[in-house]
Amino acid sequence: MEIDFSKDNGLVPAIVQDATTMNVLMLGYMNQEAFDKTMETGKVTFFSRSKNRLWTKGEESGNFLELVSIKNDCDNDTLLVKVNPVGPTCHTGTDTCWKEENKQNYGFFSTLEDVITERVANKDTKKSYVASLFSKGINKVAQKVGEEAVETVIEAMDNNDELFLYESADLLFHYLMLLQAKGFTLKDIENELKGRHK
Numbered sequence: 215m216e217i218d219f220s221k222d223n224g225l226v227p228a229i230v231q232d233a234t235t236m237n238v239l240m241l242g243y244m245n246q247e248a249f250d251k252t253m254e255t256g257k258v259t260f261f262s263r264s265k266n267r268l269w270t271k272g273e274e275s276g277n278f279l280e281l282v283s284i285k286n287d288c289d290n291d292t293l294l295v296k297v298n299p300v301g302p303t304c305h306t307g308t309d310t311c312w313k314e315e316n317k318q319n320y321g322f323f324s325t326l327e328d329v330i331t332e333r334v335a336n337k338d339t340k341k342s343y344v345a346s347l348f349s350k351g352i353n354k355v356a357q358k359v360g361e362e363a364v365e366t367v368i369e370a371m372d373n374n375d376e377l378f379l380y381e382s383a384d385l386l387f388h389y390l391m392l393l394q395a396k397g398f399t400l401k402d403i404e405n406e407l408k409g410r411h412k
Contacts, residue, residue, distance in 0.1 A: 216286070217286055217291070219245060226291050227242075228241070228260065228295050229295065231295065231296050232316055233296040235317065237319070238312075239299060239304075240303050249293075256280060257271070257272065257278045259271070275305075277301035278299075280299075281295070281296075282298060320400050323400060327399055330344055330391055331394065356392055358391075359392045362385040362388050366382050366385045369381045
């Protein structure tokens, strides 16, 4: 890997990203020596501009950043460092240096999970389909998933892609409701699938 350390007094920015959640955790700086030590030890090491020395993240707290991979950008002067964090990343005790929780995010599916949670908690059965279905109990939620699964299968055997996608969306939405009715989320499904992956 060619890294251009000739700019900024021999330092390059190192963007640190969780290898699993893909959340950005922090920004640090590396010189050649910090890069070499990171590669040698598997623990991310920076050059601390305030301490004016090499600094392995976690050397005092134990909250190390275990190296997964390092890539450089198109100009060879910025690094993307993917890690498995051991504990919080920020020195303030938060998961990230932006005071964000380092949790898995499934994009719009996570938004849907949050909407389902909110509507179930509000229990407004007159205004919310979700609250209304939940109020009928888990058997009704499970039954609805079954109905949507059958409709999805029927549409899969037809040639109307629009209807297939429509029914697939209904199935997935109701499945997210069923997961919550059972006390689970997509994260639990991810963990189950990871356990099966070989």
